[in-house]
Amino acid sequence: MAVTIRDVAREAQVSVATVSRALSSPDLVRPATRDRVLNAAAQLGYQPNRAARGLITGRTGNLGIVVPDLNNPFFTGVLKGVQARARQADYSVFVADSDEDRATEEQLLRAMAKQVDGVIVCSPGIDDTQLYEAAGTTSVVMLNRRLRGVPAALMNSASGMRQIVDHLVALGHRKLVYLNGPRTSWSNKERRRGLRVATQQHGVELIELGPFPPRYEGGLQACDLALAAEPTAIMAYNDIMALGVLARLRDRGIVVPDEVSVTGFDDLMFAALCSPPLTTVAMPLMPAGMLAVDLLLDGLNAGTTEVRQVDLDTQLIVRATTSPPPA
Amino acid sequence: MAVTIRDVAREAQVSVATVSRALSSPDLVRPATRDRVLNAAAQLGYQPNRAARGLITGRTGNLGIVVPDLNNPFFTGVLKGVQARARQADYSVFVADSDEDRATEEQLLRAMAKQVDGVIVCSPGIDDTQLYEAAGTTSVVMLNRRLRGVPAALMNSASGMRQIVDHLVALGHRKLVYLNGPRTSWSNKERRRGLRVATQQHGVELIELGPFPPRYEGGLQACDLALAAEPTAIMAYNDIMALGVLARLRDRGIVVPDEVSVTGFDDLMFAALCSPPLTTVAMPLMPAGMLAVDLLLDGLNAGTTEVRQVDLDTQLIVRATTSPPPA
DNA sequence: AGAAACAATGTAAACGTTTTCGTTATGTTT
């Protein structure tokens, strides 16, 4: 049915081996014949059968990525980067959504490992031993999580947090509240770490609350607890929680940023659109996705056992939810 | 390296043919030997090589989906559905993001067609002839777009629009503005269609403006034009535009819904979170994704040439941006 | 000029399955 390498060979009056070479290692054939082959291939609209190629080379030309929730713009951001970079390198990408469930996550990872040359894992949930096991089966790159011996694309959350603290302290804040996200998440740990050193260096008071679910409702809930501590600024684990905080503050008639400053984290689309627009930290989502692909491909091609873990910079985006504290 | 069907055959003391049968058509082997094979397979951790299988069966076990923008929650919603349903059927899904570009869209579609058993196309942009061509190469299911001879999973936008109009008219509105999205998009056409018949039936005045870019900025821009027409309700093409409208109204000191009612379309997450929470229409995103997969698989397995185009119902979600018009 | 190296191409094996066909054992009908 489909046009095969044999058809091209016949058309170009050469053997199938020559066709194969002309396409995958062009310098092995004479320019004249190469052109003949290429023309024939183009004319017939030949596309190599990837399954057949994969069968013999052991390479599938596929990449996998497993994410906890496709509805979370954070992950679609990196997915977009992954997707774009993979396409440039002529790879296709499988995507799997684990629905935040650790068991399915592991299952998906395992299933995917058979079909791809490498997997990008964005899952805060799945545990270390599972990951090491997967890393044995196929190439693995971690996203936003550091694990010994496994390459990783990291976004410097700690640095983002310190930028927030620097900003708030410069405005004159001296008593800050941080609303924790999930305790187990690497991101939350990193953010706390950045937070601790920054507040200690500046000698300002830090009150930690939570953990809270990293969602709108979590923000609503956390807000009242935060206010009880009477801070001048509230730092949420992420934008969605911050949105909850803003909503609750408005309900209670507390004016942002005049009476209390609020910050988020992630710079999701609506951070710029809510009111007042949210001061937050922008994550290099697409760059991280592209980096992850590069790391994966490096590992595959170079065959070097060098394990690279690369940090990408985050950036504070100052909008309208932060101002000097009330006098 | 990996464990192959031969290893299982040796372990179970049968031929490779029997192993293959025991796994893919269990009723062809005696229960006793089947158990032996299954045990051996389980013990060795055997996983069939999909490339090899695909080579001979002509089936890849893969599905593709091409979307214009992964950052758009609309598409990730259906993607989530696709993904979930595909996993149940033991299919993997390739995802491709065209970045709203028609040329890449076509290119992606073409590239994907070779590697999958079927493709789900969510692209409003790509033109009919391209689609028909793709439908010749591989199985195609359209999402939210009707095309003769091509199966489709459709969300009934027209019905959603009529629900909005019914709602507004019931509240007492008599002069409505609709802010058009992209003229070429099937969704916009459908929404207008529903709008027209509903307003005519009720005998209320309808003013159409635009087209506007279906984005936040589009809403900002459209808002002032809309107000000039002095309607009592503004219906936006989608939630994001509606958000822009709300922002602009607030800036101009116009109170929603007391002075003017506003509606969106899509029920994205922030529609519930913005303030005031947006009255909008919920789309059955995940169901549509799952339906699309079902249609695809039906087409593959049944081999029937019956072309199904299924409509899914949308639902009006009344929140706080609609109320009776000012007296 | 003969040998040796090399460049360009062809032949055929290999990758891991599924499936056709043939063979043997097991019932079932006359």
Add this chain to the structure above:
DNA sequence: AAACATAACGAAAACGTTTACATTGTTTCT
């Protein structure tokens, strides 16, 4: 009991590539 259908299994071909090896013709070296 002979003939025949049927069930269970094995041998081998096939899928479309890549690649190791063989072959040929051409250049380079001595």
